[in-house]
Amino acid sequence: MAYKLTYFDLAARGEPARLIFAAANVKFVDNRIKMPDWPALKPTLEWGQVPILQFGDKTLTQSKAIYRYLARKFKLSGTDEWESSQCDELVDATSDLVDEFVKFVFKEPDPVKQAEGKKNFITTTLPTFLGRINKRQMDNDGPWLVGKSMTWADIVVAEMLRQMSAATDPTALNGYPHVRKMIDAVFAHPNIKQYVDASRPS
Incomplete structure (x- = not known):
């Protein structure tokens, strides 16, 4: 069964799905x-948005639903229901962070308020999130957020932190060694590294 993932020619919410496929x-x-093709395509879509995953005669939308389906399909959702639920928790928390990022980057038209939003994100919102993840990781033997092997939670959290720190403060991850260790482990995964080196969008 051939999978088809439709998204813009950029990273954003489509990239974690690409990385799950790669892993x-x-x-x-x-x-x-x-982008010039989007206005004509948008009205033809059930929910008017992407990403979209198609396989056989089936179509799935909503980014987290796509990630979760692929993770289950490819055995990247933990070893039991508890680990699977922990993955959900971490991705949902990251989604909340992304929503805060989107507010000032894409939804705030006032440049002054946009600058204020970015400053608050850099000085408060992002460090709070990183501190919580870093603390959670202190008791882990390995680099992974859940269990003893990489899950979709590692992939989603690592990728979205990569994107948001690059867009706001490239030094944001400094001082959070356990978070850095997890991110480095994700992007050192041979299959992911091969994909990133060959075809990652910005």
């Missing part, structure tokens, strides 16, 4: 939408 070494059609 599992599963080939898929990476259908990247060009």
Whole structure:
């Protein structure tokens, strides 16, 4: 069964799904939408948004639903229901952080308020999140957020932190060694590294 992932030709919310495919070494059609084509495509979509995952005669939308489906399919959702629920918790918390990021980057038209939002994100919102993840990781023997092997939670958290820190403060991860260790482990995964080196969008 061939998978087709449709998203813009950039990272954002489409990239974690691409990384899950890469980690599992599963080939898929990476259908990247060009921005000029989006206005005509949008009204044809059930929810009017992307990413979209298609396989056979099935279509799935909503980014986290796609990540979660792929994680279950490719055995990246933990070893039991408790680990699976921990993955959900971490991704939901990261989604809350992304929502705060989106508010000032894409939804705030006033440049003064946008600058204030960015400052608050850099000085308060992001450090609070990083501190919590770092504290959680202190008791772990390995680099992973859940259990003893990489899960989709590691992939989603690592990728979204990469994107948000790059867009706001490249030094944001300094001082959080356990978070850094997890992110480095994700991107050192051979399959993910190969994908990133070959085709990662910005």
